[in-house]
Amino acid sequence: MAKKTEERKHALLSASSAKKWLNCTPSARLEDAIPEEQSPYAAEGTLAHGICELKLAKRFTDKNMTDKAYRSRMGKLAKDPLYAKEMDGFTDAYVDYVTGIAYGFPSAPYVAVERRVDYSPWAPEGFGTCDCILIHGDTMHVCDFKYGKGKAVSSAGNPQLMLYALGAWNAFRMIYPIRKVSLHIIQPRIDNTSSWETSVEELLRWGEETVKPQAEKAFRGEGECVQGAWCDGCFCRLSATCRARAEANMSLMAEAENLPGTGLPMMKLPPQLSNGEVGTLLKEAQFLKSWVNKLEAYAQGEILAGRAVPGWKLVEGRSVRTIQDVDAAYEALHEAGYPEAALYRMQPLPLGELEKLLEKEHKKILEKFIVKPPGKPTLVPDDDKRPAVSPASIAEGAFGGENAYKEGK
Numbered sequence: 001m002a003k004k005t006e007e008r009k010h011a012l013l014s015a016s017s018a019k020k021w022l023n024c025t026p027s028a029r030l031e032d033a034i035p036e037e038q039s040p041y042a043a044e045g046t047l048a049h050g051i052c053e054l055k056l057a058k059r060f061t062d063k064n065m066t067d068k069a070y071r072s073r074m075g076k077l078a079k080d081p082l083y084a085k086e087m088d089g090f091t092d093a094y095v096d097y098v099t100g101i102a103y104g105f106p107s108a109p110y111v112a113v114e115r116r117v118d119y120s121p122w123a124p125e126g127f128g129t130c131d132c133i134l135i136h137g138d139t140m141h142v143c144d145f146k147y148g149k150g151k152a153v154s155s156a157g158n159p160q161l162m163l164y165a166l167g168a169w170n171a172f173r174m175i176y177p178i179r180k181v182s183l184h185i186i187q188p189r190i191d192n193t194s195s196w197e198t199s200v201e202e203l204l205r206w207g208e209e210t211v212k213p214q215a216e217k218a219f220r221g222e223g224e225c226v227q228g229a230w231c232d233g234c235f236c237r238l239s240a241t242c243r244a245r246a247e248a249n250m251s252l253m254a255e256a257e258n259l260p261g262t263g264l265p266m267m268k269l270p271p272q273l274s275n276g277e278v279g280t281l282l283k284e285a286q287f288l289k290s291w292v293n294k295l296e297a298y299a300q301g302e303i304l305a306g307r308a309v310p311g312w313k314l315v316e317g318r319s320v321r322t323i324q325d326v327d328a329a330y331e332a333l334h335e336a337g338y339p340e341a342a343l344y345r346m347q348p349l350p351l352g353e354l355e356k357l358l359e360k361e362h363k364k365i366l367e368k369f370i371v372k373p374p375g376k377p378t379l380v381p382d383d384d385k386r387p388a389v390s391p392a393s394i395a396e397g398a399f400g401g402e403n404a405y406k407e408g409k
């Protein structure tokens, strides 16, 4: 998997950032000038991918791998400081999903694990690594394991997977008469699996009509910077300092003096916004919040690094009192006559920590005790794929009751 990270570093038009360069064509070249910082989450994902690769190889592609060799390789991965026991269960869930696809065919499919694919016929110098490809007859499946537990990612029209599919089709089209393509995202930490089917004809049309013209511009660094969900969603390295983004957001604020769509100054309108206006403003301002957070984080980083950001400084934040030497303090209190039972409180571990601790075979013991109450109502744009909750169900207490909702606010 280190290999996969390396490749991602070197493909200018990488598949994982396709949403970004397809929508904001200059972003790839602009980002290229800024060094990449690897987050601990990315390193954790790389390790989990390594475990998936080993498990799939043992099951499908390396029949000569002995149990001893498998255990030895797994042991090495488990020594990584980022390893947690729960990784075993999550990677198993992915391997089981892939196995389910393989067993769905009438005979054994061709399986490729961690296969490098070349989609340069559509995007200059484009290549990437597919987590798993399965081919049988005229059907090809492309599987992508995601270890993130943020947003659920959909495979429908997903440009990262579609680029992998173009590359995979390109690699295998002379051997297999592929006509149908299924794309799968398996995100076991948030129990998200998403699959989407398309035809090779549709895939190639997308490659020719959408990817090619945008990729050529992106490769040359041409076009206009366009702000969108991809700025933060695809971790653009300019997300804080991008001038186009700043200008777009500042002009949005200026536009707020005239309500969107009316062209009329606010003074001539009723003093209160209508719900229609609130909806429009919220949609237009959805990037402001995350952009301001990025700006703050960037400015703080600059000042910490000794570079001034005019108009801003760092101050000491709110601090919480703490005992410097807990052992010595408790010993002194004990000697003063306080029993240990009065000084310590035994508490259950938070669920996430407890799960990390458990062996895979012991997870079942806990599973039957776990419940998932409905989440607190959350405001999202109406194109969000989750179903809307009704005000009636909130009033009936399905979300912890009216009081619980208010308390949690």
Ligand code: SF4
Pocket: 020, 024, 026, 027, 030, 225, 226, 227, 228, 230, 231, 236, 237, 238, 239, 240, 242, 243, 244, 245
């Ligand atoms: S921050 Fe957004 S608009 Fe600016 S270069 Fe990156 S993707 Fe494009």
